[in-house]
Amino acid sequence: MPVTVFTPTSSEDVLSAVHSALAEEAPLEIVGHGTKRGIGQAVQTAHTLNLSGLVGVTLYEPEELVLSAKAGTALAAIEQLLAEHRQELAFEPMDYGPLFGGAAGSGTIGGTLAANLSGPRRIRAGAARDHILGIHAVSGRGEAFKSGGRVVKNVTGYDLSKAMAGSWGTLAIVTDLTFKVLPAAEAETTLAIRGLTDDRAANAMAHAMGSSAEVSGAAHLPLLVAGSVAAGLLAGDAATLLRIEGVPPSVAFRVSRLKDLLKAAGAMQEIAGEESRRLWRDIRDCVPFSDEKDRAKPLWRVSMAPSDGHRMVDALRREAPVNTFYDWQGGLIWLMMEADPEAATLRSLIRRHGGGHATLIRATASQRAAIPVFEPQSASLAQLSARLKEQFDPKSILNPGRMGF
Amino acid sequence: MSGLAMPRSDEKTLARRAEIVAALRGIVPGEGVVETVNEMRAFESDGLTAYRQLPLVVVLPETVEQVSHILKYCGEHGIKVVPRGSGTSLSGGALPLEDAVLLVMSRFNRILEIDYPNRVAVVQPGVTNLGITIAVQEDGFYYAPDPSSQIACSIGGNVAENSGGVHCLKYGLTANNVLGIEMAMMNGDVIRLGGKHLDAEGYDLLGIMTGSEGLLGVVTEVTVRLLKKPDMARALLIGFPSNEEAGQCVADIIAAGIIPGGMEMMDGPAIRAAEAFVHAGYPLDVEALLIVELDGCEAEIDHLIGVVEKIAIGNGSITCRISQSDEERLAFWAGRKAAFPAVGRISPDYYCMDGTIPRKQLPRVLAGMRQLSEQYGLRVANVFHAGDGNLHPLILYDANNPGELEKAEAFGADILRLCVKVGGVLTGEHGVGVEKRDLMPEMFNETDLDQQMRVKCAFDPEHLLNPGKVFPQLRRCAELGRMHIHQGKMPFPDIPRF
Ligand SMILES: Cc1cc2nc3c(=O)[nH]c(=O)nc-3n(C[C@H](O)[C@H](O)[C@H](O)COP(=O)(O)OP(=O)(O)OC[C@H]3O[C@@H](n4cnc5c(N)ncnc54)[C@H](O)[C@@H]3O)c2cc1C
Numbered sequence: 072m073p074v075t076v077f078t079p080t081s082s083e084d085v086l087s088a089v090h091s092a093l094a095e096e097a098p099l100e101i102v103g104h105g106t107k108r109g110i111g112q113a114v115q116t117a118h119t120l121n122l123s124g125l126v127g128v129t130l131y132e133p134e135e136l137v138l139s140a141k142a143g144t145a146l147a148a149i150e151q152l153l154a155e156h157r158q159e160l161a162f163e164p165m166d167y168g169p170l171f172g173g174a175a176g177s178g179t180i181g182g183t184l185a186a187n188l189s190g191p192r193r194i195r196a197g198a199a200r201d202h203i204l205g206i207h208a209v210s211g212r213g214e215a216f217k218s219g220g221r222v223v224k225n226v227t228g229y230d231l232s233k234a235m236a237g238s239w240g241t242l243a244i245v246t247d248l249t250f251k252v253l254p255a256a257e258a259e260t261t262l263a264i265r266g267l268t269d270d271r272a273a274n275a276m277a278h279a280m281g282s283s284a285e286v287s288g289a290a291h292l293p294l295l296v297a298g299s300v301a302a303g304l305l306a307g308d309a310a311t312l313l314r315i316e317g318v319p320p321s322v323a324f325r326v327s328r329l330k331d332l333l334k335a336a337g338a339m340q341e342i343a344g345e346e347s348r349r350l351w352r353d354i355r356d357c358v359p360f361s362d363e364k365d366r367a368k369p370l371w372r373v374s375m376a377p378s379d380g381h382r383m384v385d386a387l388r389r390e391a392p393v394n395t396f397y398d399w400q401g402g403l404i405w406l407m408m409e410a411d412p413e414a415a416t417l418r419s420l421i422r423r424h425g426g427g428h429a430t431l432i433r434a435t436a437s438q439r440a441a442i443p444v445f446e447p448q449s450a451s452l453a454q455l456s457a458r459l460k461e462q463f464d465p466k467s468i469l470n471p472g473r474m475g476f
Numbered sequence: 477m478s479g480l481a482m483p484r485s486d487e488k489t490l491a492r493r494a495e496i497v498a499a500l501r502g503i504v505p506g507e508g509v510v511e512t513v514n515e516m517r518a519f520e521s522d523g524l525t526a527y528r529q530l531p532l533v534v535v536l537p538e539t540v541e542q543v544s545h546i547l548k549y550c551g552e553h554g555i556k557v558v559p560r561g562s563g564t565s566l567s568g569g570a571l572p573l574e575d576a577v578l579l580v581m582s583r584f585n586r587i588l589e590i591d592y593p594n595r596v597a598v599v600q601p602g603v604t605n606l607g608i609t610i611a612v613q614e615d616g617f618y619y620a621p622d623p624s625s626q627i628a629c630s631i632g633g634n635v636a637e638n639s640g641g642v643h644c645l646k647y648g649l650t651a652n653n654v655l656g657i658e659m660a661m662m663n664g665d666v667i668r669l670g671g672k673h674l675d676a677e678g679y680d681l682l683g684i685m686t687g688s689e690g691l692l693g694v695v696t697e698v699t700v701r702l703l704k705k706p707d708m709a710r711a712l713l714i715g716f717p718s719n720e721e722a723g724q725c726v727a728d729i730i731a732a733g734i735i736p737g738g739m740e741m742m743d744g745p746a747i748r749a750a751e752a753f754v755h756a757g758y759p760l761d762v763e764a765l766l767i768v769e770l771d772g773c774e775a776e777i778d779h780l781i782g783v784v785e786k787i788a789i790g791n792g793s794i795t796c797r798i799s800q801s802d803e804e805r806l807a808f809w810a811g812r813k814a815a816f817p818a819v820g821r822i823s824p825d826y827y828c829m830d831g832t833i834p835r836k837q838l839p840r841v842l843a844g845m846r847q848l849s850e851q852y853g854l855r856v857a858n859v860f861h862a863g864d865g866n867l868h869p870l871i872l873y874d875a876n877n878p879g880e881l882e883k884a885e886a887f888g889a890d891i892l893r894l895c896v897k898v899g900g901v902l903t904g905e906h907g908v909g910v911e912k913r914d915l916m917p918e919m920f921n922e923t924d925l926d927q928q929m930r931v932k933c934a935f936d937p938e939h940l941l942n943p944g945k946v947f948p949q950l951r952r953c954a955e956l957g958r959m960h961i962h963q964g965k966m967p968f969p970d971i972p973r974f
Contacts, residue, residue, distance in 0.1 A: 090962040134731040135834055157733060193674055200680055201652045212959055216927045217920070222832040224649070224866040224904035226638045226687045227912075227919055228946065229928045233651070233683025242679075254733030277593040283616075283704045283773065321776030328773070376672035378593040402594075402674050428677035446677045451665040455934065456679050462930035465959065474678070 074117065078124040082141075082207060082215065082246040088120055089213045089244065089468070098468040101240035103143055103179030106168040107186055110432055111239055111473040112444050122181055125246060130221070133158055137204065137221050139249040142181030149180055159255040162198050163190025163351075169361040170370065170433060181245050187237035190355040191288035191314065194280065194399050196253075200236035207247040208235065211464025221249045234459075240470040242463035256316035260326050261288070261347040263340045264311040264333060269293060269381040269397075272311040275336045276400045277378055279313050282332055284325045288314030289400040290354050291381075296396040299362070300353035301346060311336075314351060354398055360407045369412040369434045370405065375427030377402035383424040390416050414442045445474055480527065480910055482944045485575040489555055493532060496555060500535050500577070503545045508583075510534035519560065519578055523625075524568040524911055526881060531558065531572035536580045540658070540666060540696045543579070547694065548664025550577055556940050557662070559690040561602065561633030564625045566828060567909025569637065569689045569945055576943075579694060581632050587611050588697070595702045596655060596672050601632025601695045605639075608700060617702040620647035623905070624813065632695040638687030640905040642738040645863035646771075647703065649905075651686040656699035659685065661692075662936045672699060684931060689907050690942040692935040709737060709771035710781060711805045714788045715762030715795040719743060722764035723838040725791040726862045729768065732787060734780055737771035739863035740812050743842065746819070746857040746870070747811070753818035756811035759795045766862065767808050815859045816870065823855070823872035827884045831895030832904035835865045844894045845869060852887040854880075866904035867895070893918055908946045916948050930956050 079085045092099050098116040102108060104123055125143035132138075133156040140149060146164060153159050165188050168177045182188075184206075189198035196202075205219030208231075218231035235245050264275055272291040279286050290312045298306030315325045330339060342350060353359070360370055375383060377400035384395055384404060392409035406417070412434060421427050428446035431439065448456060457476055460467070489496070500509045510516055511533045521528040532555075537543045550557050556576035563570050572578045584600035590612060591597070597608055597619070605626040608619040622641035623629055629639065635657060640649045647653070656670030669685065670676035685692055716722040722741055729736065742750065744763045751758040758765060768784055770777045781798055788796045799805035811818070819826050833841050842858065849856045855872040869891055873884040892902050892912065896919050902912045916925060925947065932939065933953035943950060 093959075093961050132834075132836075134727040135836060136730060137834075187675070187680070189675070197648070197652050198675065200683055201648065210927060213962060214923050214927065216924045218924065218928075220832075220899070220901045220919075222834060222866075222900055222904070223864040224640055224644070224832045224861065225901045226905055226907050227902045228908065228916065228925075229931050230638075230651070230683055230687055231928065231931070233680045233686075234931070236680045236683060237675075238679055254730075254735065257733070281592055281595060281704060283707050285772065317772075318776060318779050320779050321773055324773050324775035374673040374675045374677070376591075376594045376596075378591075379672075399674055426671055427673040428675075430677075448678055449667070451661075452667050452669075452678070452681075455661075455665075455667065455681065458934040459679055459681070459931065462934045462957075463927075465957065 074119055076119045076121050078121045080124045082209065085120070085125070085209050085244050085246050086213065086215050089209050089211065092118065092468045093213050093466060096466065098471045101244055101470055103182040104177045106171070106173055106178045107182055109171045110167070110444070112475055113436060113439055114470050114473050116471065120244065122179065128152060129247070136252050137249060138252050139221065139247060140180050141247055142179060142245050144180045146178045146180050146183055147176045153252055154255065157255050158252045160202065160250060161192060161196040161253040162188070162202050163192040163196070163355060164188035164199060165190050165355045165357070170357055172363065172366055175356070180248055184235055184245060184248055185238060185240050191290060191351050191398055193403070194289060195287045198236070200233050202251045203232045203236060203248065204251055205249040206232045206235060206245050208243040208245045210243040211466060211469045219249070223251055239473050241460060241474050242469070244469065258319045258322045259314060259316040259344070259347050260322050261342040261350060262313045262315070262326060262329055263305060263342060264336050265308045265338045265340065267291070267309055267311050267337055269384065271336070272309070273378055273381045273401045275311055275333055276313070279329060279333065280400050282329070284315060284329045284332070285317070286313050287316045288312065288351055291397040291401065293396060295394055296359045299359040301350040304342070304346065304350065312350065314347065357405050359396055360394070360405060365407060367435070369408040369438060370432045371408070371417060371429050372432045373404040373406060373421065373427060373429045375402055375404065375421060376425050379425035379427070380404045383420050386420050386424065387417060412438055412442055418446070443475055482573060483950070485573070489532065489575045496577070497533050499549055500533060500546065503549065504535055504537050504542050508536045508538065510536070519563065519572060519580065522563040522565040522568060522570040524566055524571070524909065527568050527571050527910060529572045529574060531578035532575055534578045534580060536583050538583045540660065543660045543694055543696055544664045544666050546577070546579060547660050547662050551662045551664065551938070551940060554938065554940065556943055558942050559694050561630030561636070562604065562628050564629045565633065565637065565907060565909060566830070567903065567907040567911040569907050569909040571910055573944060581630065581694070584696065591672065592617070594672050596699050597702055598697065598699050599631055601698055602630050605629050605631055605634055612702055616705050618705050619653065619700055620703050621650050621653055631698050631700065635686055635695050635698060636688065636690045637905065637907045640866070642740060642861065645739060645861070646735050646737050651683065653701045654682070654686060654698060655701055657682060657685060657695050658697035659693035659695050662938070662941050666696070670699065689909065689946055691932055691946060692941065706771040707773045708777060709769055709805060710777050711767055711769040711799045711808045712781065712784055712788065713797045713808045714766040714768065714793045715759040716764045716766070716791070716793055717762065719764045719842050720839045721792045722766050723835065725766060725788055725793070726835060728787045728791060729784055732783060734783065736768050736863065738767065738769040740767045741765065741860040741862035742812060742815065743858040745855065746815050746859050749818040749822050749857055750811035750815050753821055754810045754814045756807050758811050762794050767812055769805070812859065819857050819870045819872065824874040824876065827871040827873065827888055829867070829869045829871065829888045829891055830903050830906040831892050831900055832864070832866045833895050833898055833900035835862070837898040837900070841867065841894055841898060845891055848887055848890050852883055854884060854887055865900065889915060910945055913946060914948050926951065926956055933957070
């Protein structure tokens with residue numbers, strides 16, 4: 072059967088698409104710009120619902136720190152609009168495009184929530200889930216519903232907006248979103264400590280994060296990776312990066328405090344302004360593992376307690392050839408496997424080192440078919456997740472199988 | 477209870493009380509089961525004291541296994557369960573039911589682990605909010621969300637209500653500061669969501685649980701984020717001739733890119749009541765008072781204080797004092813923190829509301845409130861988390877005057893309707909509970925509410941956990957699950973395609 076692509080331009084269109092899909096029992100694959108289509112278990116449906124025509128910022132009140140947009144609105148357009156008012160989405164959503172060979176700057180605001188995107192500032196500001204205020208959506212039952220609102224403080228009813236975060240389009244099709252926005256920092260400086268091993272870097276990052284310097288990014292690039300960000304700026308040695316943002320006098324003060332605090336750690340260098348921004352963008356988008364020659368290599372995204380990450384990696388290195396770097400003080404580990412995905416080994420090592428989870432972000436179709444892309448859950452948690460899915464999408468017509476069910 | 481319909485008591489359960497008590501004693505030995513009327517009195521209401529009801533029996537488990545067994549037993553026998561933390565809910569979330577076991581979590585009062593390298597604490601749900609900060613403050617850390625009830629309220633209750641506080645403007649609500657929980661479900665399953673890692677896997681069940689008011693599961697452990705205490709804090713106390721100027725000042729501060737550690741506002745009646753009570757040195761010739769607190773390093777505070785001061789003057793402030801010491805800063809706060817008891821002094825009773833509005837609607841909502849105040853013949857004082865638009869109108873009344881409580885409740889309901897009308901919501905941090913339950917249709921239509929109830933069905937299909945709260949009308953899960961397939965046919969006639 073040929074794949075039919077539908078491009079609704081209103082939420083009414085989305086609703087009638089779901090009605091038809093239900094009537095015909097023909098599931099839909101839900102896509103925005105398709106930048107993250109390679110993530111998750113492959114979805115095979117007769118029809119595709121492409122939301123990229125459902126566009127427009129419907130409300131933006133900078134002094135109220137709130138923005139609403141239709142789901143297909145380009146994230147880049149929203150970020151541009153916010154930048155014009157010196158504001159931003161503080162959770163720094165990553166751009167998955169380049170990892171899969173796509174152009175940078177693609178992706179929709181709906182996909183941002185569906186994948187619960189975040190970036191280096193996750194350690195301070197949280198992820199999309201922490202900034203979503205309200206949604207309108209169409210469930211797999213073919214019903215349009217809303218949740219939340221446009222104000223930050225709101226405990227009226229269950230937070231179904233958060234339920235959409237990280238649901239990969241398997242519960243409902245979000246048509247409208249309202250996010251909290253925040254002022255962008257006036258200035259930023261990154262302190263780079265050079266030449267640290269992973270374990271010493273973990274110590275330095277924990278030390279910095281536990282200080283009152285208000286670090287808003289803490290990453291460690293081992294030697295093999297350091298050269299592949301910011302056009303080679305950090306080539307030659309491992310780099311442990313600490314970002315300070317704020318008003319200029321505050322940034323200067325906190326950077327000097329941090330240097331003082333870590334002076335015994337190793338040689339240091341300061342990177343300011345646009346160069347610093349570029350550096351963190353590259354870390355955010357996992358640029359070190361986006362190179363064309365690497366695109367066939369399996370890539371894992373692992374989330375663990377920050378101080379456990381490097382121990383797990385150390386153990387994994389003894390089992391398999393792997394290339395890696397760390398964000399979130401060591402709690403986000405990007406792992407590029409030189410050969411096999413080694414799913415079982417990796418997941419058992421994660422369990423042995425304090426727990427967490429691994430998502431197979433990039434892999435061949437056959438690997439994705441053979442390996443659970445998302446971390447398998449305990450029986451009772453898996454049952455609860457399945458019951459939740461059933462309450463939103465009983466006929467399983469929205470991205471069936473994408474998250475493994 | 478003033479006209480509030482609770483789910484009908486199950487006669488069979490009431491008749492089996494002795495058997496149920498015995499079964500609970502089998503699960504929780506010793507003092508853990510409380511069944512005499514006298515002893516149960518202590519639990520008959522929470523912070524919403526207008527509503528009272530003795531429970532069937534009170535049980536105070538000490539271990540997760542006991543919680544799991546209690547829920548499993550109750551689940552198998554169709555017995556309702558109401559979870560309770562410290563009982564400070566202002567919306568009646570922990571109000572007992574005649575035919576329900578009251579499951580009190582206060583004996584879960586241990587801090588299990590403090591992990592500074594990862595800046596998290598793992599605690600039992602009965603630990604008080606302030607107890608967490610006290611455990612880590614000597615090392616320079618704290619737990620950020622700070623409800624005014626923090627000396628008493630439990631972290632489990634905070635998760636259930638997604639509680640907020642003055643510092644939430646900059647540091648987020650409970651939902652943004654909890655990384656993981658363990659919970660027991662009505663079928664006895666014990667599940668972990670999240671942990672010390674930053675991203676929880678799979679569906680954001682943690683996000684759903686936070687603010688779910690004890691209707692989905694019983695929280696048995698909480699992993700919270702700890703923050704390093706800022707170097708210092710300074711506050712500005714700014715007086716304005718009217719609420720409009722104060723509101724504009726708040727908007728301008730935020731438009732200047734500043735997110736203060738706290739930004740609170742009081743209206744004329746609240747200022748005067750607070751000043752008469754604590755003598756904080758508040759100016760009495762103003763109609764609105766702002767407290768703006770800036771925290772961080774000295775260089776930052778020095779810089780921002782100047783900016784905020786200029787904005788205040790630009791908006792026509794009558795007075796603007798800047799704290800020169802921590803004592804002075806705390807004095808600025810003393811009146812605000814004592815606003816509730818201060819109002820309690822000028823009126824026999826008061827009723828605290830909790831709507832949130834888009835900030836710019838403040839003048840309109842305050843004007844509407846003045847009008848309603850005249851209409852109902854009841855006074856109202858306002859304290860306001862100005863930075864995030866969360867209003868706490870305090871309605872003054874005298875419960876000894878027949879009909880006045882009902883009048884206060886009707887006045888409160890009208891205020892919340894107004895909040896919704898201007899784009900706001902029914903409750904910012906106190907929860908729906910029983911109090912705002914019947915107002916839910918002001919904000920949500922039937923489809924919206926049905927979908928929320930379906931989430932409940934995924935967790936508790938028999939509606940045994942905390943029934944009668946949040947939802948105006950509980951519909952059976954079988955009925956909610958029914959689907960009406962609209963007759964429609966592919967190809968989509970009215971959808972653009974390519
Ligand atoms: C003077 C005063 C000031 C207040 N100030 C604020 C404020 O500034 N900000 C704010 O947000 N709130 C405030 N509150 C409201 C209240 O303190 C909070 O809602 C608090 O989180 C309730 O905690 P608790 O332990 O007392 O919970 P309870 O009152 O015992 O229960 C509240 C709800 O949580 C559920 N629950 C409790 N424990 C658990 C558990 N372990 N698992 C599952 N469900 C559970 C109950 O079923 C109930 O629905 C204030 C209350 C008072 C009395």
